[in-house]
Amino acid sequence: MLILTLKTEPSQRVDLSPLSAAPGLTSEEIAALKLWSGKKTYRVDELFGVEEIGAPHASPLRMVIRNSCAKLDFIGKGASEVEIRVEGDAGAYLGMGLRSGRIHVTGNADAFVACEMRGGLIQIDGQAGDFLAAALPGDKRGMRGGTVLVKGDAGDRVGDQMRGGIVLVEGDVGNYCAARMIAGTIAVMGRTGRFLGYGLRRGTVLLWQETEILPTFGDCGIHTLSYLPLWFAALRTLDSRFASPDAAFARVRRYGGDLATVGRGEILIRTLSSCL
Numbered sequence: 001m002l003i004l005t006l007k008t009e010p011s012q013r014v015d016l017s018p019l020s021a022a023p024g025l026t027s028e029e030i031a032a033l034k035l036w037s038g039k040k041t042y043r044v045d046e047l048f049g050v051e052e053i054g055a056p057h058a059s060p061l062r063m064v065i066r067n068s069c070a071k072l073d074f075i076g077k078g079a080s081e082v083e084i085r086v087e088g089d090a091g092a093y094l095g096m097g098l099r100s101g102r103i104h105v106t107g108n109a110d111a112f113v114a115c116e117m118r119g120g121l122i123q124i125d126g127q128a129g130d131f132l133a134a135a136l137p138g139d140k141r142g143m144r145g146g147t148v149l150v151k152g153d154a155g156d157r158v159g160d161q162m163r164g165g166i167v168l169v170e171g172d173v174g175n176y177c178a179a180r181m182i183a184g185t186i187a188v189m190g191r192t193g194r195f196l197g198y199g200l201r202r203g204t205v206l207l208w209q210e211t212e213i214l215p216t217f218g219d220c221g222i223h224t225l226s227y228l229p230l231w232f233a234a235l236r237t238l239d240s241r242f243a244s245p246d247a248a249f250a251r252v253r254r255y256g257g258d259l260a261t262v263g264r265g266e267i268l269i270r271t272l273s274s275c276l
Contacts, residue, residue, distance in 0.1 A: 002030065005049040006067040012038040013091060014047065017074035023061045027052040070110055076103045082120075092129070095122045098146065111155070112136070117165065119146040123239070130155035130174070133167045143167070143184065149240050156193065159186045162203065170241050178205045181265065189241065200258040200265035207269045217257030222271055224251045
């Protein structure tokens with residue numbers, strides 16, 4: 001296992017994406033990798049204390065980042081079969097393009113968490129910034145697979161142009177949640193901001209609380225959905241409120257839309273008598 005301990009908080013943001021290529025490298029080679037920070041580059045060992053525990057470092061990547069801060073960007077970018085633990089906060093683009101494995105952040109994370117993610121699990125114990133599981137500016141493909149769990153709140157445009165996977169938020173989300181979403185599932189236990197499901201094409205938004213619904217959604221009435229208990233059962237392995245049997249329900253009020261576009265998406269809101 002590779003342990004990186006941040007010596008002091010950098011003055012500018014640091015791109016940690018080169019660490020995704022760490023499997024197969026020795027600790028000396030990892031220490032010599034170059035990290036961009038503004039117009040400068042730093043060796044890994046200039047910013048971090050580098051320690052290797054156990055067998056020589058190899059694939060899959062197992063790494064702990066200690067004393068982390070919000071200026072450390074691109075952690076786990078494009079990685080496969082990784083196990084990364086971030087003790088503290090993480091910067092922007094956490095798990096961007098992640099293919100498989102697990103990333104666990106004990107603090108908060110900045111914008112664009114899980115953008116273009118393809119597989120694996122990202123867990124954030126604190127808050128997440130804007131554009132969680134969304135597409136990059138100018139792109140049309142957001143998160144495509146995997147699971148993201150946020151135990152706190154998330155910012156605006158959660159799942160913007162999302163194309164697959166599951167996003168679970170135990171707290172509140174901001175405006176334009178599920179905007180232009182194409183596929184996948186977003187579940188929110190807390191409150192949602194304005195313009196929920198704006199431009200929603202396909203996919204499911206699952207809510208525990210009542211919210212304002214756009215007029216371009218049709219009220220489809222109250223339904224008992226037999227697949228929901230199975231969906232909740234698949235979450236039982238997570239360290240989350242979503243794993244609790246008390247959180248599960250099957251009876252919902254369904255809204256279909258956004259009818260201003262393809263209109264094959266749905267917003268499902270738990271009804272008062274829906275607990276299992």
